[in-house]
Amino acid sequence: MSATMSDWIPRHRITVDEYYRMFEVGILPPDARVELIEGEIIDMAPTGIDHGSIVLQLTHRLVRAAGDLTLVLPQSGVRLSDISEPQPDFTLLRPPAGTYRKRVPTAGDALLVIEVSDSNLRYDLKVKAPLYANHGIPEYWIIDVNDRQLRFFRTPKMGQYSEVASTALSGLHVPVALPGVQIDLTGLLDE
Numbered sequence: 001m002s003a004t005m006s007d008w009i010p011r012h013r014i015t016v017d018e019y020y021r022m023f024e025v026g027i028l029p030p031d032a033r034v035e036l037i038e039g040e041i042i043d044m045a046p047t048g049i050d051h052g053s054i055v056l057q058l059t060h061r062l063v064r065a066a067g068d069l070t071l072v073l074p075q076s077g078v079r080l081s082d083i084s085e086p087q088p089d090f091t092l093l094r095p096p097a098g099t100y101r102k103r104v105p106t107a108g109d110a111l112l113v114i115e116v117s118d119s120n121l122r123y124d125l126k127v128k129a130p131l132y133a134n135h136g137i138p139e140y141w142i143i144d145v146n147d148r149q150l151r152f153f154r155t156p157k158m159g160q161y162s163e164v165a166s167t168a169l170s171g172l173h174v175p176v177a178l179p180g181v182q183i184d185l186t187g188l189l190d191e
Helices: 016-024 049-066 121-134
Strands: 032-039 040-041 070-072 090-093 110-118 140-144 149-157 158-167
Touching: 016 149, 049 070, 090 121, 110 121, 121 140, 121 158, 140 158
Parallel strands: 110 140
Antiparallel strands: 032 040, 070 090, 090 110, 140 149, 149 158
């Protein structure tokens, strides 16, 4: 039986406040592509042209579909706890926008989190899904670019989603917490 390093070496986990302070004093550069997950600073995959194009198209579609029912937050932090602030590709938030003038959105504000996954599917499935479920994010979508699928994760219970499914990346999709919002993903990867 082998033990992994995390089983026997204590780690110093940093807080979100310490994380922000690292940016303020220049330890982390302002343009660093990192996120804080369970007290550890994680490097994020660089965004390539394909990823950027998909995010641009999806931003347009989400804003059109959402109207005034929700706020679309692209590629920004969502504070899940004192030691976790991931930066998903999209978070659909409870309005009004003024709520977020003086604070970062939290798990309780998030109605849907979306990741566009081209090179980081394993991370999005094995790290992000349980993290979001553990913090009560009601629904999580992964746009799986390589398999051209939409992966749904719904109904968080005890650190995991009890409803997990996937479908072809096309047609209208309605988030559970936003029954009036229809998001059209038809041709998303073709544009």
